[in-house]
Amino acid sequence: MWDNHRALGSLANFLLLASLFMLLYAGGVWLVHSPWFPVKKIQIDGALRKVTPEQLKYIAAHELSGTFFTLDIDKTRAAFEKLPWVREAQVRRRWPDTLEISVVEHEAMARWGGSGLISTQSVWFDAASDAKLPVFYGPPGSEKEMGAMLGQLRAALAPSGLKPAVLTLSARRAWRVELDNGVKLELGRGDVLARAERFARHWKGSLAALGYRIETVDMRYPNGFAVRIPDYKGAAGKRTQITAGATR
Template sequence: MWNNVRQLNLAASALHALLVLALLAAGCYWLVQRPNFALREIRIEGDTEHINAPTVRASVVGRLKGNFFTVDLDAARQAFEQMPWVRHASVRRVWPNALAVTLEEYQPLGTWGSDQLVSVDGELFTANQGELDEDLPAFDGPDGTAKEVVARYRDFRKWFAPTGASPEEVTLSPRYAWTVKLSNGTQVELGRERNSDTLSDRARRLTAAWSAVTQRWGNDIEYADLRYPNGFAIRAAGMRFISDPNQGKK
């Protein structure tokens, strides 16, 4: 090899290229470590009704590692998504020392159980309920039923609208029986869903007779049991009336 001029030239060229690459790598490393590229700003965009700068500083800033070039955007996204109210976050770099974060907040529909909220999409999340601007309906049910309960809440709003009341509480029991508390104070027992029409038929039976019921027994209807095949039972101001006493409950 030492007598082969062509091979010596190739070896020299290769060593020279390696030296240049090493110098470039060292220069890049030196450059990206400069204080000018330390993260100095986080720009919050998107839904920010429940998110503010102090919340971001307390929850996220201390968990961001690296600078403009080296910060892990996926890890940063996960850190933002662990903040209360945040459903989804997307993170991008902004030259030379900032991050821009677009947030999507959960849209609360109601409370769930004793300490959670449920979104309009039927997703459970945890946040400070003291930050709510209004009273929300209360939901509860077995694990994994939040989407079903939210869907039924929308049905109940429509089905019970003829009474002039709306659902304030919707509960699905461990036996999958439905109970609804209306805004007029009436607790409605609908029972279990036997088929796709069970609940709607039972609700319709009550609303069709609602005007006659309130004319006869007054507006203070405390309780309505719809678990009868062809009728229902009500309780009002110390009185109890069964529309179809010859039928047993389902």
């Protein structure tokens, strides 16, 4: 082989090309990791109402690391999505030194008992709000079901002028609604919306005209409903608790 000048020439050319390749690769690695390409600008877009500039600045200062080329996009996105009100964050590089971050916030639809909020996408998230929101009480995993029912009950109860304030779903999938005037509706299982619509039809015409504080209206009867009026006084003048009925 050592007497074969052609083979030696080919080997020398191969070694030269390999050396050049390794040199270019090492130079590229050094260039990518060098401080010559820092992220100098962070541009944040989105209609932000709950996420504060201070929170975003804190994430940028403490969670972002690396150069323009080495910064971990997925890790950066996850860091911003840890903020309580952030539903989604998208991160993009823009040459030569800018990081673009688009933030989408949660929009609260209801409270989940005494812990966290439910978004308009029926997703639980851990945040606080001073807004007046309906409250959900239900089994774990029922967020979407309760979110859908809230919208349907609002439409069904609209003729009464009343709105759901507390929505409860039992483990047996029975529904109970407390309205914004304090009246509680027992809607049970099955024809829940039909019962709510029947209540709405009778509220202004008969129930609201009773002249007493109504505590509960049980709509689970097939052809009527029962009304609980704890402050009603009987014929003897004593405070009693009665049940009143009404037909279709």
